Amino acid sequence: MNRILLTGNGAAAWGARLAEVDYVPAFPITPQTEIIETLAGWYERGEAKGRLVTLESEHSMVTAAGAAAATGVRVFTATSSQGLLYAMEMLYAVPGWRAPFVMVNVSRGVATPITLESDHTDILAARDSGFLQIHCASCQEVLDSVLIAYRVAEDARVRLPAIVNQDGFTLSFTREPVEMPDLEAVRRFLPAYDPQGVEFRASRPVSQAVAVLGGSQYSYFRYEVHLAAMNALGVYEEAARDFDAQFGRHHPAVEAYRCDDAEIVFYMVGAFATKAQDAVDRLREAGHKVGLVRPRVLRPYPEAALRTLLLGRRAVIVVDQNLSMGKGGVHYAELASALYGCGGAPMLLSYVGGLGGRDIGAEEFFEMAAEARKAAETGAVPELRLLYTAGELREIRKLQAIANAERRQLGGRT
Amino acid sequence: MTETAIRSMKDLPSAHLLGTGTAMCAGCGSLEALHEIYDILGGRTVFVNAAGCMTLLSNYPFTPFRGGWLYTSMASAAAGAQGVRDALDILREKGRITADEDMTAVVLAGDGSTYGMGMSATSAAIERGLDFLYICYDNEGYGNTGQQYSGATPHGAKTTTSARGYSGEKKDLFSIWAAHRPAYVATVIGAEPLDLAKKIERAARMKGPRLIMALAPCPTGWDYDPKETVDIGRLAVASGVWPLKEYLDGRVVHTRIPRPRVPVEAYLKTQGRFAHLFAPQRNEALLAGIQARVDAYWTDAR
Numbered sequence A: 001m002n003r004i005l006l007t008g009n010g011a012a013a014w015g016a017r018l019a020e021v022d023y024v025p026a027f028p029i030t031p032q033t034e035i036i037e038t039l040a041g042w043y044e045r046g047e048a049k050g051r052l053v054t055l056e057s058e059h060s061m062v063t064a065a066g067a068a069a070a071t072g073v074r075v076f077t078a079t080s081s082q083g084l085l086y087a088m089e090m091l092y093a094v095p096g097w098r099a100p101f102v103m104v105n106v107s108r109g110v111a112t113p114i115t116l117e118s119d120h121t122d123i124l125a126a127r128d129s130g131f132l133q134i135h136c137a138s139c140q141e142v143l144d145s146v147l148i149a150y151r152v153a154e155d156a157r158v159r160l161p162a163i164v165n166q167d168g169f170t171l172s173f174t175r176e177p178v179e180m181p182d183l184e185a186v187r188r189f190l191p192a193y194d195p196q197g198v199e200f201r202a203s204r205p206v207s208q209a210v211a212v213l214g215g216s217q218y219s220y221f222r223y224e225v226h227l228a229a230m231n232a233l234g235v236y237e238e239a240a241r242d243f244d245a246q247f248g249r250h251h252p253a254v255e256a257y258r259c260d261d262a263e264i265v266f267y268m269v270g271a272f273a274t275k276a277q278d279a280v281d282r283l284r285e286a287g288h289k290v291g292l293v294r295p296r297v298l299r300p301y302p303e304a305a306l307r308t309l310l311l312g313r314r315a316v317i318v319v320d321q322n323l324s325m326g327k328g329g330v331h332y333a334e335l336a337s338a339l340y341g342c343g344g345a346p347m348l349l350s351y352v353g354g355l356g357g358r359d360i361g362a363e364e365f366f367e368m369a370a371e372a373r374k375a376a377e378t379g380a381v382p383e384l385r386l387l388y389t390a391g392e393l394r395e396i397r398k399l400q401a402i403a404n405a406e407r408r409q410l411g412g413r414t
Numbered sequence B: 001m002t003e004t005a006i007r008s009m010k011d012l013p014s015a016h017l018l019g020t021g022t023a024m025c026a027g028c029g030s031l032e033a034l035h036e037i038y039d040i041l042g043g044r045t046v047f048v049n050a051a052g053c054m055t056l057l058s059n060y061p062f063t064p065f066r067g068g069w070l071y072t073s074m075a076s077a078a079a080g081a082q083g084v085r086d087a088l089d090i091l092r093e094k095g096r097i098t099a100d101e102d103m104t105a106v107v108l109a110g111d112g113s114t115y116g117m118g119m120s121a122t123s124a125a126i127e128r129g130l131d132f133l134y135i136c137y138d139n140e141g142y143g144n145t146g147q148q149y150s151g152a153t154p155h156g157a158k159t160t161t162s163a164r165g166y167s168g169e170k171k172d173l174f175s176i177w178a179a180h181r182p183a184y185v186a187t188v189i190g191a192e193p194l195d196l197a198k199k200i201e202r203a204a205r206m207k208g209p210r211l212i213m214a215l216a217p218c219p220t221g222w223d224y225d226p227k228e229t230v231d232i233g234r235l236a237v238a239s240g241v242w243p244l245k246e247y248l249d250g251r252v253v254h255t256r257i258p259r260p261r262v263p264v265e266a267y268l269k270t271q272g273r274f275a276h277l278f279a280p281q282r283n284e285a286l287l288a289g290i291q292a293r294v295d296a297y298w299t300d301a302r
Helices: A008-018 A033-045 A058-071 A081-086 A088-097 A139-153 A183-189 A215-247 A273-285 A303-310 A330-339 A362-378 A390-409 B029-041 B053-057 B077-093 B111-117 B119-127 B173-179 B193-205 B226-238 B264-268 B272-277 B284-299
Strands: A002-006 A023-026 A051-054 A076-079 A102-107 A132-135 A162-167 A176-180 A254-257 A264-267 A290-295 A297-299 A315-320 A347-352 B045-049 B068-071 B104-110 B132-138 B184-189 B209-215 B244-248 B251-256
Touching: A002 A008, A008 A033, A008 A102, A008 A139, A008 A162, A008 A176, A023 A033, A023 A058, A023 A076, A023 B077, A033 A051, A033 A076, A051 B077, A058 A076, A058 A081, A058 A088, A058 B077, A058 B119, A076 A081, A081 A088, A081 A102, A088 A215, A102 A139, A132 A139, A139 A162, A139 A176, A139 A183, A139 A215, A183 A215, A215 A297, A254 A303, A264 A273, A264 A303, A264 A362, A273 A290, A273 A362, A290 A303, A303 A330, A315 A330, A315 A362, A330 A347, A347 A362, B029 B053, B029 B104, B029 B132, B029 B184, B029 B193, B029 B209, B029 B226, B045 B053, B045 B077, B053 B104, B068 B077, B077 B104, B077 B119, B077 B132, B104 B111, B111 B119, B111 B132, B119 B132, B119 B173, B119 B209, B173 B184, B173 B209, B173 B244, B184 B193, B184 B226, B193 B209, B193 B244, B193 B251, B226 B264, B264 B284
Parallel strands: A023 A051, A076 A102, A102 A162, A132 A162, A264 A290, A264 A315, A315 A347, B045 B068, B045 B104, B104 B132, B132 B209, B184 B209
Antiparallel strands: A002 A176, A132 A297, A254 A290, B184 B244, B244 B251
């Protein structure tokens, strides 16, 4: 096998290239842009066959992606953050077209304040759209997940678009060794696109995405999408098994790290989970029975797998790299709903951190583990904690002091 | 200018392609125009629809269309046409479909979408040289939601959000589109079926971005008896309020120059949305202003 150094963005582009996508509607946005630049370069130099068209917005981009998929070609697209939010109307619309395609989202914090670095509030805004979601923690996973995503999305039991998520900067701009699958092997794993009758042809006229009158018809079609998304759990397992057989890499829907005898388990999504992994190793060295659970598939939600992995633990530490204003971490709430009322349900501790690329330090993981141990002993669950250090707050206060001093100097009011 | 096969009313198609029994209002000027347009375009078309009155044409499990239909959103129908066209081109290039399976992408959008949030996607589709037709049915307001003023509402018209008459001006969309230098732009109206048919035939024979604006008299939004739709449409042309014209090869040519022009008042009086210009007392200044604007337009018209 061929191993090369690739950024997460390069891996995403290679995923699309190996999937032999026909069409790439595009729009530039940091930190995603390298993906479409890479594909555009290949197409222009004739190194790969495909057509890339830059639309004037992500809203139009997702419309074109859905429309082309509904016409019967394999489509790839990519975006980030504000772009994902700008496209949101269409993200909710196109799953109902039952015309699958794959979009890579390169996670980035959402405004306000405007920023470039990563968290997952953007992608979780698409949580209820009908797109499947696969979340990656390495560049290898980005490439592999694009291929798996096509296989699952195009399956006759699913027929839904899928988002492959990677963290901006942490993965998108970080070079890692990536094993390049052989194209012939990819073709065996992922057959050529089959529109399965969802296509515009002069001889077989169809109407797509038509209006309905009344809640009964509406509910029927909405339930169909939900049930198709639920089918994707089993289809994903098949695809992951086949992928492992073909390429020797297993990407389960939920990854467990050193969990066998773990009493306390970290629960994280995306690239920052590797920081938790490192903390687990160090806590293990110190004699603590700690593990990590990282769901890769978030839609459909792998509830059964999570129950199997987490029931019977003493405590689960959910670290959310997202923030639902006025509620807290999204993953915490979802996991609580999955475990509530089950025998052996662990205590759940909720932390929010890593917003806008803010690091989560090893000491913070150690502190979380200590709090979890204490909670397990006393039975008292601490309230949601927003990770922020006294040092960070001091830095903010310094900046405010400078701003005020400057304003005074210039004669303004403080 | 491209010759057309249609030269007189006798040449108009006698078979009507668009199905009947739709959810449109009685006397709908948009549906009138669409019937006539569809007779020329035929069923090898994918109608890519933006949110508006016509969205209710295809209503599960019924459609009046013989070809394809794809509802998109209010803002992005032109991007939908891009996706359909690109996909069909790719399928042709790769030999995955034959030429006889190809279809024409046709955007169908109201003025609310076209003059407002759909403009950016349409502008971009034109600049990319997309091979598609765009049909805007213009009933001069957000008709599907009960006629609020839009970017297409004429000055002085009463809408549900401008009870004393719209204070803004109808946007000159024709010029905006023509400024992009697309293959073709034309105005049409259902009440002038021969002029409409010639233009649609011409557009259908061309490649590239082709954009059609149909003024669509609207009984419910404009407040008149549905049986008046054709007469009001003719008055819109005869008074010079709705110039029939086309943009082709960098030039704008009027396909009808009304001489003499009927006073605009004769057109305005037919519609409840302008009743406040005449009662309880005549608003002479506003009437004169509206007439002056129409006169100014025709001073230089060719």
